[in-house]
Amino acid sequence: MNLTLKIWRQKNADTKGKLVDYSLSDVSPDMSFLEMLDVLNEQLINKGEEPVAFDHDCREGICGMCSLYINGEAHGPDRGVTTCQLHMRMFKDGDTIYIEPFRAKAFPVIKDLIVDRSSFDRIQHAGGFISVNTSGNTIDANAIPVNKEDADDAFAAATCIGCGACVASCKNSSAMLFVGAKVSQFALLPQGKVEATDRVLNMVKQMDEEGFGNCTNTGACEVECPKGISLENIARMNQEYLKAALKG
Amino acid sequence: MSGILNSSIGRKFAMALSAFFLMIFILQHFAINSLSVINPDTFNEVSHFMGTFWVIQYLLQPVLILGVIFHFVMGFVLEIKNNKARQISYAKNNGAANSTWMSRNMIWSGGFILVFLVIHFIDFWIPEINTKYIAGDMSGLIDPNVADSGYRYYEELVHKFEPIWRVALYCLGFIFLALHLLHGFNSAFQSVGANNKYTKGLKGFGKFYAIVIPVGFIFIALFHHFSH
Numbered sequence: 300m301n302l303t304l305k306i307w308r309q310k311n312a313d314t315k316g317k318l319v320d321y322s323l324s325d326v327s328p329d330m331s332f333l334e335m336l337d338v339l340n341e342q343l344i345n346k347g348e349e350p351v352a353f354d355h356d357c358r359e360g361i362c363g364m365c366s367l368y369i370n371g372e373a374h375g376p377d378r379g380v381t382t383c384q385l386h387m388r389m390f391k392d393g394d395t396i397y398i399e400p401f402r403a404k405a406f407p408v409i410k411d412l413i414v415d416r417s418s419f420d421r422i423q424h425a426g427g428f429i430s431v432n433t434s435g436n437t438i439d440a441n442a443i444p445v446n447k448e449d450a451d452d453a454f455a456a457a458t459c460i461g462c463g464a465c466v467a468s469c470k471n472s473s474a475m476l477f478v479g480a481k482v483s484q485f486a487l488l489p490q491g492k493v494e495a496t497d498r499v500l501n502m503v504k505q506m507d508e509e510g511f512g513n514c515t516n517t518g519a520c521e522v523e524c525p526k527g528i529s530l531e532n533i534a535r536m537n538q539e540y541l542k543a544a545l546k547g
Numbered sequence: 548m549s550g551i552l553n554s555s556i557g558r559k560f561a562m563a564l565s566a567f568f569l570m571i572f573i574l575q576h577f578a579i580n581s582l583s584v585i586n587p588d589t590f591n592e593v594s595h596f597m598g599t600f601w602v603i604q605y606l607l608q609p610v611l612i613l614g615v616i617f618h619f620v621m622g623f624v625l626e627i628k629n630n631k632a633r634q635i636s637y638a639k640n641n642g643a644a645n646s647t648w649m650s651r652n653m654i655w656s657g658g659f660i661l662v663f664l665v666i667h668f669i670d671f672w673i674p675e676i677n678t679k680y681i682a683g684d685m686s687g688l689i690d691p692n693v694a695d696s697g698y699r700y701y702e703e704l705v706h707k708f709e710p711i712w713r714v715a716l717y718c719l720g721f722i723f724l725a726l727h728l729l730h731g732f733n734s735a736f737q738s739v740g741a742n743n744k745y746t747k748g749l750k751g752f753g754k755f756y757a758i759v760i761p762v763g764f765i766f767i768a769l770f771h772h773f774s775h
Contacts, residue, residue, distance in 0.1 A: 368637060372641050397637075399637055402635055402637055404631065470651055472633045506555070513555045515734065516650065516730070516733075517647070518650065519642070530737065530742060537560070537740040544554075
């Protein structure tokens with residue numbers, strides 16, 4: 300496959316970036332998207348040019364580092380995948396592919412295609428945890444009865460890898476699917492009930508302070524989420540928040 | 548409780564509550580307008596009741612106006628805030644791949660509805676207020692000096708729908724209302740946290756409401772234009 304790549308190049312967080320065109324030939328349709336970028340970078344290095352900076356770690360769809368907006372969609376045109384799981388067979392010979400970083404005020408670009416998603420970490424620090432006694436009196440989680448449906452929903456919410464595709468896809472750059480998943484995974488379980496009120500209030504407060512937009516329920520986040528996190532988690536968070544706010 | 552309206556979820560909740568109120572209002576407005584097709588005399592009676600009963604005039608009418616203003620102002624405020632959350636736009640964005648046109652363009656459908664509402668107020672509400680509270684005629688009669696001249700409401704409605712341009716404008720306004728409701732109905736329920744296995748039926752009902760009510764309003768306008 301021969302491709303034209305339009306890649307966002309930005310030296311650092313303080314400089315302005317722009318799209319730069321690259322031609323890449325003999326791309327195998329069996330390559331992953333990141334492997335295709337590896338090939339490009341190898342060619343750039345051989346020519347003495349600066350390689351394209353992009354995030355990656357596990358390359359098996361777990362880490363959520365590969366934050367690329369490809370041809371107008373987070374993680375590209377495939378569904379339920381991260382960028383490392385996207386294969387070049389999803390494109391056609393002669394295609395022009397736009398590759399941009401995830402865009403949001405709360406995700407500033409560090410360099411080229413790498414964005415700073417530490418705003419997600421700060422939201423997690425604000426309440427995405429439970430307090431467990433680990434001084435020898437820890438209760439075995441298996442000893443606490445949990446309704447099967449709640450356990451399934453909590454597990455489904457906990458599969459969120461915090462990649463930020465929800466924010467990138469949302470026309471408002473809202474982080475509510477991420478925060479909804481993190482609130483839900485605890486709110487559904489007995490272990491999470493103790494801190495439920497503070498958790499949702501603090502996480503939503505932090506989310507707002509980070510500069511994410513308001514959710515208008517377009518559902519783009521759910522469609523683009525590589526882990527299929529459901530919009531029901533946002534509804535659950537809304538309920539949890541309203542209950543907590545009314546409580547005090 | 549303090550600061551709830553300053554939070555993103557609080558604002559969503561407030562938008563949803565005003566939307567519920569407006570959707571109930573539209574339903575009763577449609578029900579009354581339908582009477583003009585079914586039975587003009589009953590339409591006149593109900594219109595006179597709605598136009599003169601103090602609870603509706605002095606309590607519900609101001610609440611409705613405030614609800615409309617709140618919904619529009621909050622909608623525009625949220626749009627401005629949301630635009631600020633992404634300072635650099637994507638060079639290529641394929642919004643159609645993951646969301647409906649209606650959900651991405653609520654500000655535009657809402658804006659057209661606002662234009663329609665201004666025209667609707669000029670057409671019906673301002674003359675009504677002028678007759679009742681400026682001229683002081685609370686009789687509701689075609690000729691206030693002739694007791695058996697009959698109520699004026701049906702006559703006025705028919706007269707308003709004589710020019711085709713106004714009928715076309717109303718049809719356009721209700722098409723935008725349908726587009727707005729196709730996303731807005733279920734979005735309001737999602738905002739108040741009603742999206743789970745027990746609320747699946749709401750999605751279908753939302754689409755039904757969003758299509759049947761505006762189409763009904765369009766039918767009423769066309770009916771009066773072509774039958775008189």
